[in-house]
Amino acid sequence: MNFSAWIKKKVQKNCQNMQPKETVGIIAGSGMLPVMLVDFLKNQQKDVFVISLKGHANKSLFPNDVNLKEVRLGAVGTTFKLLKKHHVKEIVFIGGVKRPSLKEIYPDLKGLSFLTKLSLKALGDDGLLRLIISEVEKEGFKVKGIHELMPNVLVPSGVLTNKAPSKSDWVDILRAREVAKLLGQADVGQAVISQQGMILALEGIEGTKELIKRTKQLKRKGGGGVLYKAVKPHQEKRIDMPTIGPDTVQCVHDAGFIGIGVDAFNVLLAEPEKTIKLANKLNIFIVGVEENDLKKVVQKTVKKNKSEK
Numbered sequence: 001m002n003f004s005a006w007i008k009k010k011v012q013k014n015c016q017n018m019q020p021k022e023t024v025g026i027i028a029g030s031g032m033l034p035v036m037l038v039d040f041l042k043n044q045q046k047d048v049f050v051i052s053l054k055g056h057a058n059k060s061l062f063p064n065d066v067n068l069k070e071v072r073l074g075a076v077g078t079t080f081k082l083l084k085k086h087h088v089k090e091i092v093f094i095g096g097v098k099r100p101s102l103k104e105i106y107p108d109l110k111g112l113s114f115l116t117k118l119s120l121k122a123l124g125d126d127g128l129l130r131l132i133i134s135e136v137e138k139e140g141f142k143v144k145g146i147h148e149l150m151p152n153v154l155v156p157s158g159v160l161t162n163k164a165p166s167k168s169d170w171v172d173i174l175r176a177r178e179v180a181k182l183l184g185q186a187d188v189g190q191a192v193i194s195q196q197g198m199i200l201a202l203e204g205i206e207g208t209k210e211l212i213k214r215t216k217q218l219k220r221k222g223g224g225g226v227l228y229k230a231v232k233p234h235q236e237k238r239i240d241m242p243t244i245g246p247d248t249v250q251c252v253h254d255a256g257f258i259g260i261g262v263d264a265f266n267v268l269l270a271e272p273e274k275t276i277k278l279a280n281k282l283n284i285f286i287v288g289v290e291e292n293d294l295k296k297v298v299q300k301t302v303k304k305n306k307s308e309k
Contacts, residue, residue: 024048029093029095034061048067049088051083080110091144133236155262157264158287173228188204193225196224208229209251226260229244231263258283259284
């Protein structure tokens with residue numbers, strides 16, 4: 001190798017070393033999922049930068065050594081500047097965010113432009129989220145779902161708990177799932193509660209926790225009662241996926257119901273060990289359901305009905 005070639009190679013290597021390392025940006029709302037993602041990425045030796053949404057995320061839950069800035073929801077311009085400053089290329093939106101009023105958002109100039117574009121569109125939740133993603137990616141970022149970086153955060157297929165659904169519970173699961181899918185087609189909610197083959201309540205804008213609380217008053221005499229959470233047919237999974245966790249289990253138990261069913265591989269499981277441990281303690285079942293599971297239940301029900309005639 002001649003001297004000039006050696007110099008060229010050395011310069012190229014130095015330039016590569018000088019290039020900033022790409023960082024994963026996390027727009028964090030409430031709950032433990034943002035913290036779980038930070039821990040997972042750090043274990044993967046990836047750099048992380050967290051935007052903690054003021055009034056939504058609890059920044060004290062994150063490790064002390066994590067690079068974090070607290071930003072109000074309407075400060076869109078500030079958020080973009082911070083993400084670019086920290087060399088963020090991929091962004092994950094994760095955690096709960098309560099729907100704020102315009103007064104609560106108090107947008108900066110970039111936020112105002114952002115909101116103007118959104119307000120000009122007559123969109124449901126999914127359409128709104130897709131538009132948000134489109135606007136974010138126009139800034140040069142790539143939006144990723146938490147499940148794309150952390151696949152084990154999804155509820156797997158099958159029974160996760162010591163307690164398994166009974167035959168009558170499967171009837172409730174089947175019925176609740178059917179209605180949840182119809183609810184999703186209307187882009188309304190993601191959860192349904194069924195007991196003894198009857199639909200007790202549908203999720204609206206209030207969220208799953210409040211749905212369970214109000215349904216306690218509607219509980220019928222006798223046992224049973226299942227909460228089912230389903231992904232919407234056209235759900236934008238990168239930014240909004242159904243979630244269950246310890247709070248879900250506790251609410252189901254407090255309302256007097258006995259189980260939780262979800263679409264397998266399409267629902268996030270926050271704090272899995274804590275969730276399953278609590279479900280076992282409270283004798284609540286959790287089951288991830290696939291199409292094949294439902295087909296088997298239907299076939300058994302049909303055979304049973306024929307034999308009884």
